[in-house]
Amino acid sequence: MGAFQVKKGFDIPLEGEAPRTLRDLPASPLVAFNPEEFPFMKWRLLVAEGDAVKVGTPIAAAKQDENIVFCSPVAGSVHKIVRGDRRKLLSVVLKNDGSGEAIDFGAWDMAKVGSAGRDALVAHLQKGGLWPLLKQRPFGKLADASKAPKALFINAMETAPLGADQEFLLADRADEFTLGLQALLEIVPTIHLCIRQGCSFGALVHAQGVDVHTFAGPHPAGLPGTHINMISPINKGETVWTITAYQVSLIGEFLRTGKVPERQIVAVAGSAAKDRGYFRATRGAQISNIVGGQPLENVRAIAGTPLFGTAKGADDCIGLRDASVCLIPEETERHYLLGDQHWTGAGFHAFSTWRLFASRLCCRAKKWALSTALRGGKRAIIQQDVYERFSPLDVPLTTLVKAIPGGDVERLEQLGLYELEPEDVALCTFACPSKVDVAEEIRKGLAILEKEV
Amino acid sequence: MKNPFSAFGTLFDKLDEMSKGKKVMATTVDAFDTFIRTPKTRTTGSVHLRDALDSKRMMSTVILALAPVALFSLWNTGFQKLSALQNVPGALKSGFALLGTEPTFLNCVLHGLWQFVPVMAVTYAVGLGIEFVVAAVRGHEVNEGFLVSGMLIPLTLPPDIPLWMVAVGTAFGVIFGKEVFGGTGMNFLNPALTARAFIFFSYPGAISGDTVWKAVDASKDALVDGFSGATPLAIAAATPAGQCPVAALEQAGFTLKSMFLGVMPGSMGETSTLLCLVGAAILVATGVASARIMVSAVVGVLAAGGLLNLLAGDASPAYWHLPAYWHLVMGGFAFGAVFMATDPVSAAATGIGKIVYGFMIGVLVVVIRVLNPAFPEGAMLAILLMNVFAPLIDHFVVQANVRRRLRRAQ
Numbered sequence: 024m025g026a027f028q029v030k031k032g033f034d035i036p037l038e039g040e041a042p043r044t045l046r047d048l049p050a051s052p053l054v055a056f057n058p059e060e061f062p063f064m065k066w067r068l069l070v071a072e073g074d075a076v077k078v079g080t081p082i083a084a085a086k087q088d089e090n091i092v093f094c095s096p097v098a099g100s101v102h103k104i105v106r107g108d109r110r111k112l113l114s115v116v117l118k119n120d121g122s123g124e125a126i127d128f129g130a131w132d133m134a135k136v137g138s139a140g141r142d143a144l145v146a147h148l149q150k151g152g153l154w155p156l157l158k159q160r161p162f163g164k165l166a167d168a169s170k171a172p173k174a175l176f177i178n179a180m181e182t183a184p185l186g187a188d189q190e191f192l193l194a195d196r197a198d199e200f201t202l203g204l205q206a207l208l209e210i211v212p213t214i215h216l217c218i219r220q221g222c223s224f225g226a227l228v229h230a231q232g233v234d235v236h237t238f239a240g241p242h243p244a245g246l247p248g249t250h251i252n253m254i255s256p257i258n259k260g261e262t263v264w265t266i267t268a269y270q271v272s273l274i275g276e277f278l279r280t281g282k283v284p285e286r287q288i289v290a291v292a293g294s295a296a297k298d299r300g301y302f303r304a305t306r307g308a309q310i311s312n313i314v315g316g317q318p319l320e321n322v323r324a325i326a327g328t329p330l331f332g333t334a335k336g337a338d339d340c341i342g343l344r345d346a347s348v349c350l351i352p353e354e355t356e357r358h359y360l361l362g363d364q365h366w367t368g369a370g371f372h373a374f375s376t377w378r379l380f381a382s383r384l385c386c387r388a389k390k391w392a393l394s395t396a397l398r399g400g401k402r403a404i405i406q407q408d409v410y411e412r413f414s415p416l417d418v419p420l421t422t423l424v425k426a427i428p429g430g431d432v433e434r435l436e437q438l439g440l441y442e443l444e445p446e447d448v449a450l451c452t453f454a455c456p457s458k459v460d461v462a463e464e465i466r467k468g469l470a471i472l473e474k475e476v
Numbered sequence: 477m478k479n480p481f482s483a484f485g486t487l488f489d490k491l492d493e494m495s496k497g498k499k500v501m502a503t504t505v506d507a508f509d510t511f512i513r514t515p516k517t518r519t520t521g522s523v524h525l526r527d528a529l530d531s532k533r534m535m536s537t538v539i540l541a542l543a544p545v546a547l548f549s550l551w552n553t554g555f556q557k558l559s560a561l562q563n564v565p566g567a568l569k570s571g572f573a574l575l576g577t578e579p580t581f582l583n584c585v586l587h588g589l590w591q592f593v594p595v596m597a598v599t600y601a602v603g604l605g606i607e608f609v610v611a612a613v614r615g616h617e618v619n620e621g622f623l624v625s626g627m628l629i630p631l632t633l634p635p636d637i638p639l640w641m642v643a644v645g646t647a648f649g650v651i652f653g654k655e656v657f658g659g660t661g662m663n664f665l666n667p668a669l670t671a672r673a674f675i676f677f678s679y680p681g682a683i684s685g686d687t688v689w690k691a692v693d694a695s696k697d698a699l700v701d702g703f704s705g706a707t708p709l710a711i712a713a714a715t716p717a718g719q720c721p722v723a724a725l726e727q728a729g730f731t732l733k734s735m736f737l738g739v740m741p742g743s744m745g746e747t748s749t750l751l752c753l754v755g756a757a758i759l760v761a762t763g764v765a766s767a768r769i770m771v772s773a774v775v776g777v778l779a780a781g782g783l784l785n786l787l788a789g790d791a792s793p794a795y796w797h798l799p800a801y802w803h804l805v806m807g808g809f810a811f812g813a814v815f816m817a818t819d820p821v822s823a824a825a826t827g828i829g830k831i832v833y834g835f836m837i838g839v840l841v842v843v844i845r846v847l848n849p850a851f852p853e854g855a856m857l858a859i860l861l862m863n864v865f866a867p868l869i870d871h872f873v874v875q876a877n878v879r880r881r882l883r884r885a886q
Binding site for chain 2: 035037256258259323325327329331332333334351353357359365366367370374375376377378379380382395396397398399400401402403404405406408411417418421422437439445446453454456457460462
């Protein structure tokens, strides 16, 4: 129970926020399972090309724990299995026949959830393919059911630019959320529910059996990494799980109906998106389906937000945990000497967090349609304190980023690498004048660390 | 309206095409290409947006902050030269003889340019040459760091420095102060100060004023003393024990005000405290340099100077009696604290580290000036010494964080 004020951080004023209207999309003709969404996990295929699938048919099982499966969100058939080098599974594409034929896992009400016991509940969620919604830190792996985490952090806020508003996603789903929360409480006794300061959504504010914390301030105030670091930082050997409030409501929906949810709400946002808003889309839907067939010429589609997300093509599909798709313009122009956006220019049309551009003086209230330009050359880190300026975490980021290429595992642990996820430092990548991709460095560092553990 | 420089676009597209696979040409073409127009690179990875600031704009901001100091130094260098030549008829070499020895504004600036431009040209030619070669060998992009170093080096040198020394010193500063460690961002010493220190210790005669203004041997004593602020510092050091040197300084024309304004002899850029403050304002307002370092350096000077004032007795050297705030306007302290100590690469990086680092620079400036008979000026040595210690200071700050993490786990 705490009220936290995040001071370090920054809200990038991006143009193209999704208006709060909820509409239905036509069913996606194809959906996909993308194992890349789950780092450090290997999967065993349970189906072959051409197999018929129902809503809820297991498609792949995690090799680390074969009880963890990914279930098909559509009825139809296995369209294509894409493999890469050394037969690495890249994606399983499923064809949707639109029949909606579903496997019945049995409906669970509040009483059954309360009496079933932890193991039965875990098994039930795993069978229904809802388990992969839980993310485990360090490393952002799938949650390991055999080892109780220190705590579960439920994130009911979003501060990333153009991110999907959790409270809007939950609007009609208070009962599902409460049921899902009850189930998770049976599995993990310590739950921290992190909400926006000023949040008035009853099911969140008055949630029973959990510690409710409020957070205020600029991004990354709404990231689980920030919440964990401020409430109960991860120590060596400990694990915590994270999930978003909307995902909890999907668990609740599964429990109540006994069927794997076919649909989820996706926010479509970004300055290059023609039709913005919130849409009920097929889970794992294709980008082209979600953006209503808008051509992606000179436009980058991102599953996630422009500050942290995965670039996708029109035929690619969103991941299990993605709550938004953002379209932003690809940079196509080059600006010439003394031009406004050139490094010698005044910078009325150049967005920066630094007081080095005219835009800081005159355009404070403006929203920006930022493109994908790198806006500079890659250099060694010159300004040594930028990362700390943009990160509220108690981690010496600059020292850590410099230590990663050395690969000294003990040192990386000491500096707190296992407290981080790439997402937590996305803002540092954004702000770095040397154009160092801090998020990517952290990802590399975690890979080094994971190999040793 | 079409940008007139866009005509270069096609040229560079062709050059890009031609330089494919040729390492040396590619880095050089890229350096000029990205100078004329923004790079065509797009973001990759998970973060799709970037801030508009790049290292080019950051470095040019430092040059902008140096501009008032540099422009003033042009006038001042000429003014000092002409003032010194007033009583030496026929001392001027042919070309300038036509202009006369009247220290008019134009005349001063012309004489200043005559002294400053060759030094700067040699510095940039040598330094940038090395940068381009090293970038080509490493296959990196050419770094902008030297644009600042190349401006700093001439400003820390006396106007009459032989150009070959400038070349050797610059080469040493760039190669051993920076490139051997991996280039800008990897160095632990400020390359410009490394260059100056090299010249200072290798050719002490040239930098401390023995050979200034060869053209006018007869009046050597009255002339510009090339040593970094040595004149007022030397007067302070030479005052009899037990007296306050202020009177002696003022008698010699070095009042607090004149030294603050900087109309006095010295290394080209470091005489005017006022214009260093203008530069500091630009650097702090834009967030490019750390105000913490500057402020704590000033506090360090006042603390050390103040302590000496307190301890000073009748028998103690005169320098001990000099009011602490006089140190702020004397010699190269202001220039060093604003432009050299704040170099983000060689300074301490952590918040607390910056305070310790700045404070210690201030203390050491006074200690070297007052307590060390060998070196009348301490700014350069104090900053270089603290450059060496900066990683250690940061290490302690980071270790405190590490210990906090370990304690938490128990």
